[in-house]
Amino acid sequence: xKNQTNNKVQGVISISSKxxxxxxxxxxxxxxxxxxxxxxTALHGDTVEVVLHPKNHGRLSGEVSKxxxxxxxxxxxxxxxxxxxxxLKPDDTKMYTDILVPKESLNGAKGGQxxxxxxxxxxxxxxxxxxxxxxxxxRPGDNDTEMHSIAMEKGFDSELPHKVxxxxxxxxxxxxxxxxxxxxxxxxxxxxxxxxxxDAKDFDDALSFKEVGNDEYEIGIHxxxxxxxVKVGSALDIEARERGTSVYLxxxxxxxxxxxxxxxxxxxVPNKDRLTMSAVFVIDKNAQVKNEWFGRTxxxxxxxxxxxxxxxxxxxxxxxxxxxxxxLNNLAKKLTKERFSQGAISLDQEEVKFVLDEKGVPIxxxxxxxxxxxxxxxxxxxxxxRKVAEVLSPKKIKGVKDxxxxxxxxxxxxxxxxxxxxxxxxxxxxxxxxxxxSLQNGIIPTYEINKLLESLAGKNEADxxxxxxxxxxxxxxxxTKNIGHYGLAFQYYTHFTSPIRRYPDIMxxxxxxxxxxxxxxTIGKLIEFEKMSRIASxxxxxxxxxxxASIKYKQVEYMSKRLGKSFTGVISGMTEWGMYVEETxxxxxxxxxxxxxxxxxxxxxxxxxELVGQKKKKSYRLGDKVKIKVKAVDLExxxxxxxxx
Numbered sequence: 001x002k003n004q005t006n007n008k009v010q011g012v013i014s015i016s017s018k019x020x021x022x023x024x025x026x027x028x029x030x031x032x033x034x035x036x037x038x039x040x041t042a043l044h045g046d047t048v049e050v051v052l053h054p055k056n057h058g059r060l061s062g063e064v065s066k067x068x069x070x071x072x073x074x075x076x077x078x079x080x081x082x083x084x085x086x087x088l089k090p091d092d093t094k095m096y097t098d099i100l101v102p103k104e105s106l107n108g109a110k111g112g113q114x115x116x117x118x119x120x121x122x123x124x125x126x127x128x129x130x131x132x133x134x135x136x137x138x139r140p141g142d143n144d145t146e147m148h149s150i151a152m153e154k155g156f157d158s159e160l161p162h163k164v165x166x167x168x169x170x171x172x173x174x175x176x177x178x179x180x181x182x183x184x185x186x187x188x189x190x191x192x193x194x195x196x197x198x199d200a201k202d203f204d205d206a207l208s209f210k211e212v213g214n215d216e217y218e219i220g221i222h223x224x225x226x227x228x229x230v231k232v233g234s235a236l237d238i239e240a241r242e243r244g245t246s247v248y249l250x251x252x253x254x255x256x257x258x259x260x261x262x263x264x265x266x267x268x269v270p271n272k273d274r275l276t277m278s279a280v281f282v283i284d285k286n287a288q289v290k291n292e293w294f295g296r297t298x299x300x301x302x303x304x305x306x307x308x309x310x311x312x313x314x315x316x317x318x319x320x321x322x323x324x325x326x327x328l329n330n331l332a333k334k335l336t337k338e339r340f341s342q343g344a345i346s347l348d349q350e351e352v353k354f355v356l357d358e359k360g361v362p363i364x365x366x367x368x369x370x371x372x373x374x375x376x377x378x379x380x381x382x383x384x385x386r387k388v389a390e391v392l393s394p395k396k397i398k399g400v401k402d403x404x405x406x407x408x409x410x411x412x413x414x415x416x417x418x419x420x421x422x423x424x425x426x427x428x429x430x431x432x433x434x435x436x437x438s439l440q441n442g443i444i445p446t447y448e449i450n451k452l453l454e455s456l457a458g459k460n461e462a463d464x465x466x467x468x469x470x471x472x473x474x475x476x477x478x479x480t481k482n483i484g485h486y487g488l489a490f491q492y493y494t495h496f497t498s499p500i501r502r503y504p505d506i507m508x509x510x511x512x513x514x515x516x517x518x519x520x521x522t523i524g525k526l527i528e529f530e531k532m533s534r535i536a537s538x539x540x541x542x543x544x545x546x547x548x549a550s551i552k553y554k555q556v557e558y559m560s561k562r563l564g565k566s567f568t569g570v571i572s573g574m575t576e577w578g579m580y581v582e583e584t585x586x587x588x589x590x591x592x593x594x595x596x597x598x599x600x601x602x603x604x605x606x607x608x609x610e611l612v613g614q615k616k617k618k619s620y621r622l623g624d625k626v627k628i629k630v631k632a633v634d635l636e637x638x639x640x641x642x643x644x645x
Contacts (some may be wrong), residue, residue: 007052010068015044019096023050023062029059036096038063041125044094045071073119075099076149078140079133081111083416088117088131091153093637098128105132114140116152143360143634146553147249154546155539156247158254163235168258171229171236171263176273180228181298184275187220188300191324194268195377198306202246202255202500203268206276206301207380209324215285217327221384222276222299224266226499227509230257237506241532244539246501250552251360251463255501262500270304273313277509279496281382287334292387295516310373329372332379339382343446344489346453347473351464352587354554362558365586381497385413389492392511393482408531409521411507413493415485416474418443426472432608433461433623446489459571461623463582467572475541476535478504480526504536552638556590559640573623576604579611579620581628581642590640593630597644 011025013034021034032050034042042048042064049066077090079101086106088099099117101109109115114137122129135152138145151158192208208220230236240256255262268274276299282291303320305313313319314329316437340346348370354362378422392410406470418426420442427444430437435452438446443488449469456462473487478495485493496512499505507529521529573580578593594602600613602620610621620626 001289008049008050008065009062010047010049013039013042013044013046013048013064015039015042015094015096017093021064026214026349033059033061034064035061037123039588040067041066041095041122041129041608042067043070043072044092047071056622062371065458071506072155074134074152075119075131076114076116076137076153079106079109079111079113079115079117080251086111087128091149091636099131100128101131101133105130107133107136109133109136110473114138114145116149116150133637136195143251143356147251147360147550150248150509150546150549151247151254154247154542156243156254156543156546160258161235164239165258167235168261172260176275180275183296185278185280185293185295185297187276187278187297188273190220191321192220192299192301193303193305193321193374194270194301195305195307195310198308201253201259201263201267203301203304204498204500205377206268206299207377207383208280208299209328212282216282216290217284217331218280219328219331219380220278220280220297220299221380221497222268222278222297223384223497223505223509224268224500225275225277225296225509226257226261226266227277227506227513228296229261229266230506232510236261240503240506241535244503244536245543247543247546249547250354250362250554251356251550256503257500264556266500268299268301270301273298273300277496277499277512279387281383281387283331283353285331285340287331289383289387292391294388294391294512296513305373307369307371307373309369310376314372314376325373325376328380329376332372332376335379335383336375339489340450342489345446345469345473345487346450347466347470347487349470350463350587352585354551354558355562356554361561362554365558371378382490385496386490386493387492388496388508388512389413389482389490392494392508392515393492409480409523409525410511411494411504412477412479412482412485412532413485413495413504414479414481415476415487415493416483417486418473422472426468429468430465430611432464433621439540459623460625464570464572464623479537480530480533502536503539504533504595507532533588549638553635554638555586556633556635556638558586559583559590559630560635563630563633566627566629569626569628569642571620571626574604574609574611574620574622576606581626583628588640590627590628590630590642592642592644596641598629 009025012022013021013023015021019036021039021144022375023032047068048064050062051065052062075090075092075095077088080087080089086101115133116137117131117137118134119129119131137149187208190208190210194203194207196203204224206222210218212218243256246256276297278297281289283289311550313322313325351368352365353368355364357363394408423443427437427439437448458463484491494504494508495505496508501511567583569581569583571579572582572589578591580589582589583590600616602611602613604611610619612619629645631643632641
């Protein structure tokens with residue numbers, strides 16, 4: 001995005017914890033360094049215009065000449081009072097200045113409270129920006145306050161506008177009307193059930209199962225028909241589009257839709273009629289799809305399984321629906337095998353879940369188990385998503401030469417190939433750990449990555465390698481331009497199966513309904529759909545950042561009650577100022593600072609990613625197991641300091 005003038009460029013600025021800016025410019029390898037004195041009010045993530053300094057032998061540098069667009073003007077933090085002046089100390093570590101809040105803009109807030117502030121003006125970079133209190137969040141350190149603060153910081157308010165709640169209430173009161181059953185395929189007499197986590201409240205998807213003879217089965221993947229209730233342009237629709245997704249924090253869900261829809265009328269609860277949008281397949285014993293049908297349906301789920309209950313039913317012949325679940329599990333395993341033979345990558349990581357007391361304080365940590373029941377559901381959802389994407393993808397018309405492929409429009413979930421640069425770094429990293437990998441056309445073949453991850457199962461460095469592999473990958477996003485999904489090895493893929501919690505799925509339901517009604521969404525819609533895809537991708541990233549921040553907060557809170565205690569950890573990262581260690585049971589990552597390693601003088605070897613003691617030659621490498629003690633925690637900055645034992 002270069003400007004015409006030679007010494008002016010545009011790009012997105014990142015700001016380091018030291019307050020230095022780095023501007024990334026498209027088609028330019030090196031970013032431009034901006035000294036903190038030359039930021040001219042630019043904040044992390046803003047799109048800026050930069051005037052380049054004359055080239056010298058050092059790195060490219062410049063100064064901000066114009067803010068083109070702000071990414072964020074609202075910040076959570078503690079309101080402090082000094083000499084009868086009020087200012088916000090932002091939680092966001094990338095925000096390098098306090099925000100001055102005039103008395104008339106306090107809106108009832110008092111010093112010491114946690115608040116949410118919006119910048120109202122910032123003309124002079126030498127002075128602090130002015131702001132106003134938008135919301136009082138509560139007492140710092142209080143669980144509700146901190147979780148609310150994390151969500152607001154990422155742009156998600158837990159309260160929905162009154163108008164949206166009202167609209168949802170009237171839809172709920174109307175319920176399912178007689179006319180809603182018309183023109184729907186009726187599955188109410190066919191065995192249907194849901195499999196979800198034990199604490200789930202919104203059930204997006206259900207499976208139906210029927211044997212049709214010749215070792216073939218009719219399997220229905222039934223998804224809540226949210227688009228039947230959420231109409232284009234309604235208050236519900238506008239709010240859901242802006243949010244893009246539900247947010248899952250450690251102790252709560254901030255739903256995209258009001259709970260009377262997400263947990264009630266739209267949710268596929270047992271023993272009630274529910275309206276669904278379905279993908280129905282006839283599948284043979286080898287998991288080959290022989291027939292497919294898509295359309296609006298009505299179901300009546302007979303059973304709600306938790307993952308744990310379904311796991312028992314798969315394995316135990318006397319458990320409910322054992323035969324049906326065993327058949328589905330067998331088919332799912334064949335679908336998985338086929339996916340991996342096509343080049344899919346195995347990226348399942350071990351996850352932990354905090355058990356909280358009634359005040360939200362973490363008391364213990366449990367590992368999330370991913371059994372066959374999880375994988376069964378996942379595999380059939382992948383099948384539905386892939387098949388819907390295939391149906392909606394524009395087909396070239398035979399015999400007509402000049403027809404472009406984009407003669408109708410769809411939305412895809414795409415995942416690009418990793419960059420060759422990141423793959424070279426990954427290969428170097430893996431070789432430094434002693435693993436042999438090859439590069440073909442600049443990319444490590446997926447079968448080699450899978451083989452390596454399989455061989456590391458249960459070993460110390462498994463998580464570290466896993467994380468490095470994930471970091472080397474591109475991010476999956478939504479787009480109207482289909483380039484396929486590298487990680488899943490699918491040529492066509494979309495999101496169809498979670499419309500209660502993701503807005504793109506609602507869009508896909510509408511596109512599918514139009515397609516079935518032979519209504520074309522032509523090229524004219526392309527710009528609008530691309531914009532919606534971009535917003536959904538950005539919101540998804542914000543939601544995942546909020547989720548990670550809430551986990552990090554709970555990890556720090558957990559360790560704050562265990563100062564001086566000893567644990568076992570695995571070295572998960574290396575820098576010139578020390579090494580990061582992840583505690584094995586809770587995954588709480590903290591820093592062992594070089595200055596606290598006083599048994600020797602250690603030097604960081606960047607090539608081998610190791611710290612080496614100069615006298616005793618003792619070395620620490622990624623994946624090494626170490627004994628650690630909790631030295632200090634900082635809840636405000638969400639950091640943990642360990643020392644080695």
